[in-house]
Amino acid sequence: MNIDKIADIASWLFLAYGLIISIGYMTTAFFSFLEIRDYKRKYNFQDEFPLLQSSNLPKISILAPAYNEANNVVNNLKSLLTLNYPVYDIIIINDGSKDDTLLKLIENFDLEPTAFLGNPALETKKVRGIYNSKNLAFKNLKVIDKINGGKADSLNAGINYCDNELICCIDVDCILETDALLKLVKPFLHNKEKVIASGGVIRVANSCKVEDGRIVEVKLPDSFLARAQVVEYFRAFLMGRMAWSRLDGLLLISGAFGIFDKKTAIEAGGYNTKTVGEDMELLVRMRRFMREKKIKYTVGFVPDPLCWTEVPDKWRILHRQRNRWTRGTVETLWIHRKMLFNPKYKILGLLSMPYWLFFEWMAPIIELIGIIYFIFLIVFDAVDYRVLGIFLVVVYTFAILFSVTALFFEEYSFQQYKKPKYILKLITTVLLEPLLYHPFIMWASIKGNIDIITGRNQWGEMSKKGLSQNTD
């Protein structure tokens, strides 16, 4: 077989992959549009006041792991205590912080230790103590102090000792809208089938004006890096997850904000402490558990902007985050490989899992192979620069089209970035993102794959500036 033949076959394979991925993206865009449109129509004329007055709403326990959060934990907790929901409690899990997180909580919320039961359902690192507040104003607050074991381990401790039927897992540094719980619980109220989880859209809080732990003015981030993530989050949440929600094939509810049915989470085994992608792994395991038990169920998703988070604004930190996300994806796909192409799991086995395998995990690998292939062609002087040029234009225009469609969805649905100059800035970001941002993300994913092969499987430190500073 000569070099031209090899080049021909490889070109065809790349073309086929590109076509399939493009069709996949266009399909998700179509389903997302339908889902967002229906959601807007459903809730545009009725208020939620009766929900607030109801004693029949499911009770929720908010679980917020905290590790070295002494600077922000008090303010963040105060904002959590003022959420609009009839019955909820908050459980802060101090995951062996080295700073004075626990001390600050004890002092500010008048905490005292309480007796607790041993041998819980989910195995965790040793719980050193459980604290309740003496102050009735904080009667719905509980603090679990435990030896450091990571986020998954902390959440498991929270699941063990919370009282309510639904658990809402959040990052303690996230900012929730006041009606976040009320909105996120809706799938549990509407469905006749059992709902095991409900996820919400995560928004980028960098540069937003924050007062008393609430977003009071939405601003577009100043840095390109954070802006690129705004566009990326539009694509991921408003397009990807909305579509999967419509098809009931959602495999991931962000660890930053999601509600789960406690009983199902416990029965499925709780969070897996051995993976760095514990959020995706839990949902996949819960879905698999329900399917294997032959219990009818569903997973909900709410497109309202409910949770705001600070995204990395340094390339180094972003690299760590994406590296970790890739490892989490690989680990989850490996743990649940039995589901892949397995008709027993219906849409999960036949569509969701293959999609994650080919288009989430493999996409950066295929891109890398494409680059290597290109170098190979240069070496053998087999590059047709006309073909190369037009191919790059196709790829670039498609990437722009996909992002611009995501911008349109934001404009059509919630229009959080209200100033006209933000639209222009976002369009500029969309034009630059495939050139400056995407190659970096691809490299971080490749590095994640390399790390998992070489056994480097650390969580990685995620330093953040802190949102409580954005008050000007």
Next chain:
Amino acid sequence: MPELYDYIFNEKNWVLRFNMICSVVFLLMILFTVVLILRSRIYKIIEEKKTARYQELLNDFVGTYIFEEDEDFKARIDSFRLNYLKGNFEQEIAIKIILNFAENLKGESREKAISLFYEWKLLEKLRAELNSSKWHRKAKAIHTCCSLQIWELSHLIEPFLNSSKTEVRQQALLYFIHRSPEDPLNFLDKIEFDITLWEQIFIQYELQNNYKGDIPDFSPYLKHTLNSVKIFAMKIIAEFNQFENSPNILPFIEDENENLRQYAIECLIELQEPAALGLLKGNFALETSSVQYTIIEYISKLGSSEDFEDIQKFISQCDWINRLKYYKNSKILTPEIISFS
């Protein structure tokens, strides 16, 4: 442009030609989407201004009509309709404004606001919406009928009690509660679909806040064919403290359906009915985990500490949720914590 067209379509390599066509198509789609974004932004700004202008105009007119005595208002109403309520957009704002007035006023003023609805022939619009094929239009129209107490369209709304679209069905349920002067839940006899928790919450809210008649006996709904209606009946029996219905609830604690057993026990807890204690203690060992959880709550509230200790041995060591529940309730029941390994 013709050169580009020639270049693309005279290309012999079809893969190259395909890629070039794709590039052009994508580029056009990008431009189209960007224009759509900008148009959508501009349209929203214009629409907001237009809405504000119409709202002001309508508020002024409706306010004047309600609060000023003017013999010749009939002509002004007709003239306003002909001049300002021509399109769908204007009519929708008019309905919204009338709804606002109706919600915030009482008595004669409210009646006057609603009378404008008829004078402006907006009923025809609602009739058309109810006959529309779009579910969201139907739901919104039923919501308007309900808020303005327009009962003459009930024959059009009744079939929606069994609509396959949840939102339409929910609005129809609320409409019929509002409509009934004395038997607010009689529509439940006509429904064939289970009612969701969302619907239950809204029905209960309507009963507690908007229904003006006497609260009826809810026990007949315990005989309904749908389990969700039976559960809802138990909830409202508890909510409205209909203690006299306790004997009707008791048989459900031995029902085949787990949910019914659980809600029956919850209802009995709320009604503080101790008659089930013996039976629940006897059944505890054989019960499912969820029902056991509710029985623990029942015994801790309505039983003695001896009753409570009696069931401890039947809680599985693997059932953490029930062990934790038992542990917590035991702390409430007795000052000294019952040992529990």
